[in-house]
Amino acid sequence: MPYSAASDRSRDRIHALSVMCVLAIASLVIAVLGATPARVSSRELMGDERTPGEAAFIASHRGGAATAPENTLPAITAALAAGFDYVEVDVALTADRQPVLMHDKTVDRTTDGHGRLATLTLADVKALDAGAWFDRSYAGTPVPTFVEFLDALVAADGRAIVELKGEWDATAVDTAVAEVAARGLERRIVFASFDARTLALAAAGSDVLSRLLILKQVPSDVVSAVAEAGARGVVVNRKAVLARPGIVDELHAAGARVVVYTLNDDSQWNEVTALGVDGIVTDDPHTLSEWQSVYAGP
Secondary structure, three states: OOHHHHHHHHHHHHHHHHHHHHHHHHHHHHHHHHOOOOOHHHHHOOOOOOOOOEEEOOOOOOOOOOOOOOOOHHHHHHHHHEEEEEEEEEEEEEEOEEEEEEEOOEEEOOOOOEEEHHOOOOOOOOOOOOOOOOOHHHOOOOOOOHHHHHHHEEEEEEEEEEEEEOOOOHHHHHHHHHHHHHOOOOOOEEEEEEEEHHHHHHHHHHOEEEEEEOOOOOOOOOOHHHHHOOOOOOEEHHHHHHHHHHHHHHHHHHOOEEEOOOOOOOHHHHHOOOOOOOEEEEEHHHHHHHHHHHOOOO
């Protein structure tokens, strides 16, 4: 059924209001739990704020989904070996609350299994083949755990944007934060989430580990939204940025950074680079890097 423009606007307003309500609750959670602001500055984490036309940092989407099965160690290690600024991965919880790398709510698309991840135990997930769907040469590739991913990151001396999928409880967040800290990765990893409460729990668990708020729609006061979430910036939908390009300057003025997802062609790269966004998440980091070397400033 087609949607009217009025219904689209109404739905967007409701979404924006919902985001602000969740952020207000998240700020209360941070206060109650006694969290302190992250000590890693936006500059330390993501470099100086970009100016219009300047090359943004590159985050290889889902590890390196263009060259190997997404969210698997072969994809991640290939992207890290290629020297991209960040790998971006998705981490979700199994039925027994173990974090594994998985984007979808179900395992059907990227493994030989079936069903919702939340109904499968870690043992169930580790028995799945996460590579054959991509190419027969990757048959037998397992779904990695969060710990296995962290160990790969340590070995490669890399950086990562880790999206925490869905809603996480305090125990799960604390465990993930502890694993990051145990490997000395607090200054090389940023947690990102659509769920402001999950970010609040991460803030409570570490005053060093940085956070990014993921947005599909931009709240009217995006600077306050970022501050209330205790975040260092946003990972935001490209269309939302193009609809309100002024948010780039607003967030930069507040010391925050703007990362845009998921852009895979030169027209999209050109649009956001012209605005001075700080980071681009892409499925095609090799081509983006080549494009930047020709069309973007240093």
